[in-house]
Structure formats: structure tokens, C-alpha cells
Amino acid sequence: MANSDPIHVGVLFSTSGTTATIERSQAFATFFAIGEINAAGGINGRELVPIYYDPQGIPKQYQAFAERMIRDDCVNVIFGCYMSSTRKAVIPVVEKWRRLLLYPTPYEGFEFSPHVIYTGAAPNQNSAQLADYMTRHYGARIYLIGSDYIYPYESNRIMSDFILEVPGGKKLAERYVPLDASEKDFIGIVKDIKAKAPDFVFSTVVGKATRMLYQAYADIGIDASKTPIASLTTCEAEIAEMGLRIAAGHITSAPYFQSIASEHNQACLARFHQQFGEEIEPNMCWEAAYFQTHLFAEAMREAGDDAYDALLPHLLGREYHALQGKIAINPANHHTRLNPRLGRVNQEGNFDIIAESAPSGVEPDPYLVTHTGEEWNLLQRPPEALYG
Numbered sequence: 001m002a003n004s005d006p007i008h009v010g011v012l013f014s015t016s017g018t019t020a021t022i023e024r025s026q027a028f029a030t031f032f033a034i035g036e037i038n039a040a041g042g043i044n045g046r047e048l049v050p051i052y053y054d055p056q057g058i059p060k061q062y063q064a065f066a067e068r069m070i071r072d073d074c075v076n077v078i079f080g081c082y083m084s085s086t087r088k089a090v091i092p093v094v095e096k097w098r099r100l101l102l103y104p105t106p107y108e109g110f111e112f113s114p115h116v117i118y119t120g121a122a123p124n125q126n127s128a129q130l131a132d133y134m135t136r137h138y139g140a141r142i143y144l145i146g147s148d149y150i151y152p153y154e155s156n157r158i159m160s161d162f163i164l165e166v167p168g169g170k171k172l173a174e175r176y177v178p179l180d181a182s183e184k185d186f187i188g189i190v191k192d193i194k195a196k197a198p199d200f201v202f203s204t205v206v207g208k209a210t211r212m213l214y215q216a217y218a219d220i221g222i223d224a225s226k227t228p229i230a231s232l233t234t235c236e237a238e239i240a241e242m243g244l245r246i247a248a249g250h251i252t253s254a255p256y257f258q259s260i261a262s263e264h265n266q267a268c269l270a271r272f273h274q275q276f277g278e279e280i281e282p283n284m285c286w287e288a289a290y291f292q293t294h295l296f297a298e299a300m301r302e303a304g305d306d307a308y309d310a311l312l313p314h315l316l317g318r319e320y321h322a323l324q325g326k327i328a329i330n331p332a333n334h335h336t337r338l339n340p341r342l343g344r345v346n347q348e349g350n351f352d353i354i355a356e357s358a359p360s361g362v363e364p365d366p367y368l369v370t371h372t373g374e375e376w377n378l379l380q381r382p383p384e385a386l387y388g
């Protein structure tokens, strides 16, 4: 007789703590996809049941809850993590138990675990394009500011390397603020930015502090249209928290923005809002969390099982028509072929898409082995009118 038991999957995103806003969007994208999968008959007739805990943004709690999900809740697959420090805390657990983590967040690259599928951008899919665009349009004298943990340290190192290759490229400063930074932590920094007058600022500040940086930047009177903050993480979720006056003119590199005009994207956004209201702002991490859950369901439908050894071969190489366009899991490095884009916040608080990759997308190169801008920067330039 066919197995009709429910399939328990782990959902490990924080709905409290400094990254609650963005991680809540990832959790709800996962629940949204699970609802759609169940409404369409589940996986081979079996219902998908999420097991959720709130690790509050604390790496040790991600580790403890991952262990609990696997040991006590009999979960084989976990969808989870935003901050790289939390992913690194979960990896030893999924490796020890031979389970799988699907990770829907842009990160610093230079990592491989056979027990992780990485569905957010690697540096050759966001940083390379951002460095190229910013140095062409604004200049190569850069001021770096980040939160105090691994993703900002490593992303700043990579961005610095890109910038220093450009003629006239110069790093004016590299500063860090605590993850639980307060408004006053940014006062001296924005004064220093104003005094040093970089061509642009590269921010790897995450979580609640993002709003504080952009607010302090506006308050001290730096003109975002002349000296924007460029980021890999500041997205619709943070922009909704900071308000339009503060966000307009700043630039983000990501495979997905709500403003992608396709019918596929706009219809999905409408379904999401109808079900979950307007409180959650879809964004790049929301989209990756959404497509990776559907990707898992398709792979499991084919595999007939979610145990690691049975499922993995059906995930590797799998293609999917995501909201950003076609994506595929690279079998050699477990990262995802994605569709790099650059967005600039307009006066309505939406991202105007100012550049995007060819529809074939960009293969992940998490170790930056193929060190040629040519291959990474296949950006198609939209009409000049969009540039400004």
C-alpha cells in the first residue's frame, strides 16, 4: 500500500531578534510554498508538515533546534538560516546526522558542504556585478561598513579585491558595528563618511541596524543620488522599515526584486498578499525560500523519499522556473545558477531594475575560480533612461 504518512520538514528562521523581519519573510515564503504543495495533493499524496522553532538570531539556538528537529521530530530536510554564522552552526549537525539544509540567502561564498544546497547568490552573482556597475557609474573610491560577523568580513574582503583591480581603486575605510548596534553607533561613522567623501559606500550591515545606517546617512545630508549606499542585502523588507525619503537612490544587487514585471511574478505576489496580508514584504530571500521549497517537492516527488541519499541526486542538476527566471542547482558545488540584477530604490520605495543578466543567468562560482569579469558581468543594460 502507498505510504500516506505526513512528511515533516524543518523550518528554521528567526521571528524574533535582529534579523526577524527578513527571516520572517523567509519563514512565510516557506509556509506559502508548503500550502501550495499540499493544495495540489501533497507529495505523492503525502502532506507536507512544517516543524517550526524560533532560534531568535542566536547561532547556538539554530544548532540546538536543528538537532531537536532531526532527533525528536524525525526531520530529514531543514529549510533555514539567514546569517552565515547561523548556517555555520547548523552544518555540523546536518553533516553528523546525514541530513540536508536548504539555505536561501546570499552569502560570502568559499564554502561547500555536501549536506547543504545554497539557493542565494554567491559573490560572482552579486558582488562582481555591483563592483562593475558602481565603479563605472560612480567611481572606485569606496568606504566599507558592515555588521560584526563573518559575512561582512568576507564580503568586504571580496569587494575590496574587486575595487583594487580598477584603476584608481581605493579603500578609504572599513568599519564594523555590533549586530545589536544602536543609532549612536552610526553618528561618528556617517560623519567620517562625509569627511572622506567616497564615490560610494558598500554596506554589509544586516538586520535592524540597516535602517539606522540609512537614516543616519540621510540625516547628515549625504545625497544618495550622488553617493549611494550599495548593498547585497538591503531589500524591500528593510526599505519598508526605513521609509521612502531615506531609501531613495540607494542600490542593491540581487537576483530578485518585487518589481520584476513578469506575469509569473506579479500573479504570485498577488496570491501571497491575498493569503498573508501586506505585512510581509517579498524580497530576494523570500523568493529563494519560496522556490527552494517547490524545488524540494519536485525532487522528492521523483525520488519518492526525502532521505538524504535518495533525494540528493534528484536535486542536483534540477532546473526550476523561479520568479526571478530559470534557475538550476549546480551538481558540482551545490550552489544555484541565478539571474543577477541591480536595483535602485525610486521615490515610491520600489526598486527600478537598472541592469540584469542575460536570461541564461550566471553559474555559481563560489570560490571565484573563473576570475574574469567578462563571464560574471553579462549584464544587459536596460534603456539609458533608467540610468540617471
Ligand code: ACM
Binding pocket: 082, 083, 084, 085, 105, 106, 107, 108, 151, 206, 233
Ligand atoms: C548573510 O549573513 N549571509 C547575510
